[in-house]
Amino acid sequence: MVAIIILVAIAAIVIWAINTVNGFKRREIKIDEALSGIEVALTKRYDMLTKLLDTAKGFMAHETELFTRIIALRKGMSVGEMGEADRQMGEITGRLFAVAEGYPELRSSEVFVELQKGIRDAEEHLQAARRLYNSNVTGYNTAIAMFPASILAGGRTPKEFYEAEAGKREDVKVAL
Amino acid sequence: MKVREMFACPKCGEPLEFGAGQCPKCQVRLDPATGKVRENVSDHELHASMEAARQKGKTGLIMMIPGIIMISVGFMIGSTFGIIVAIAGTVLALFGYGKSYNAKVNFKKELGNTMIPQVLSEIFENVEFQEAGKISEDIINNTEMHFNFTFNRISGNDYLKARYKGVDLEMSDITLDLVTTYTERDSDGDTETREEVSTKFNGQWIIFDFHKKLVADLNVYEGKKLFERNKIQTENEAFNKKYGIACDDEHSAFYVLTPHMMEHILKMDDMAGGNTYLRFQKDGKVHMAVSNNKNLFEIKNIKEASIDSLRGQFRNEIRYVTDMVDQILSEETVFAK
Secondary structure, three states: OHHHHHHHHHHHHHHHHHHHHHHHHHHHHHHHHHHHHHHHHHHHHHHHHHHHHHHHHOOOOOOHHHHOOOOOOOOOOOHHHHHHHHHHHHHHHHHHHHHHOOOHHHHHOHHHHHHHHHHHHHHHHHHHHHHHHHHHHHHHHHHHHOOOHHHHOOOOOOOOOOOOOOOOOOOOOOOO | OOOOOEEEOOOOOOEEEOOOOEOOOOOOEEOOOOOOEOOOOOHHHHHHHHHHHHHHHHHHHHHHHHHHHHHHHHHHHOHHHHHHHHHHHHHHHHHHHHHHHHHHHHHHHHHHHOHHHHHHHHHOEEEEEEOOOOOOHHHHHHOOOOOOOOOOEEEEEEEEEEEEOOEEEEEEEEEEEEEEEEEEEOOOOOEEEEEEEEEEEEEEEEEEEOOOOOOOOEEEEOOOOOOOOOOOOOOOHHHHHHOEEEEOOHHHHHHHOOHHHHHHHHHHHHHHOOEEEEEEOOOOEEEEEEEOOOOOOOOOOOOOOOHHHHHHHHHHHHHHHHHHHHHHOOOOOOOOO
């Protein structure tokens, strides 16, 4: 009788351990998926911004400062690097729209209006992707920190949150 | 013999004598000279109608009193004569009640043809109002709203279709009932079929068309099961606790449920005073069902109401809908212009 109880207890612990470790794996996969979602959204925003700058060049050729910034976007960027690229794109977009105020012909052009909508849509998707990623990271970091699951966390370390910092501004070289 | 000229009411088709100023069936006001619907009815005429309805209501209630007395006396007397008196009293009381009830109903119909469309036209464009209409049953059955109950009967009224700040909307009062039919057998072996009606939802169903297509359908609903935990967890703890969230695509849920949208939903739910169910559809339509046990455009107390107070009441009732659209169209939601 005692042996059966012990066997059942061991089985329960083993099942719990398997579920917990699988749970960590599932969360890691979800985080990778969410990060991929951010990459997709960033790329879409970058493409829209590139087209918008190309369109604007024709109208404001002498605004050279706007067109001499480099945003490096590549596959497999870290969360921090993505955040930095996001911030830089936000800065350029903000400056472009501010300068475009002085060019009514550009602002009223159909292509510009469509691209503006496209950028807004891309930013909304980026915000959603960012929030989803952070939500998954919160879940994962909490799961590996909580006792008794933390015993099985092993070498797992908390994941980095995605922050689009409005931090320090640097002169960054941009090539289109 | 004089032949009376007849024509059909342009609204409900009821046969009317030429020169009639109002249809007795749908209460629409007509131009006696042309037989066409009169769109503008003065406050003076509405006030007169209201007074007439009050009088009929009063008369009806007064008729009920001797009827009720006759029922009581009839039961006290007993015997055949007492039963006859009780039956006569019942007929009188029912007739009085019917007169009082119909007076209010007919006045409401008249408001539905006159004041209500006028008030709605001040706020909305392309107004179409049907006092007896409701949102289509097919739409309600096919919407896949995440209700925690089942229903098999739909009824409603006060149907509105209009446009507000570029947003097309439809709404009506809706009641969802679960009707259970069962058979009872008495001691003689005779069976009788009975019906039990349980009202599961009573409130408003509103459909907004923001013309913003989504990747997946999203349901947000109150009344989730105890200890039910959403698979999708937003960063708003109060929202996660209060509502269930169901969506095939997590990204779409976060896309629609921005921090501001979640705050709007929480605020609007507080104002609504009932369980709220939302469905954001891929085609850009948003269905909102609020089970608040309130009916729009109802005359709560005809004895104390005035034309101005009714107009103010109807405007306030609609403000709930327009405030909601205004907030959703604001900067921080995906439906913003």
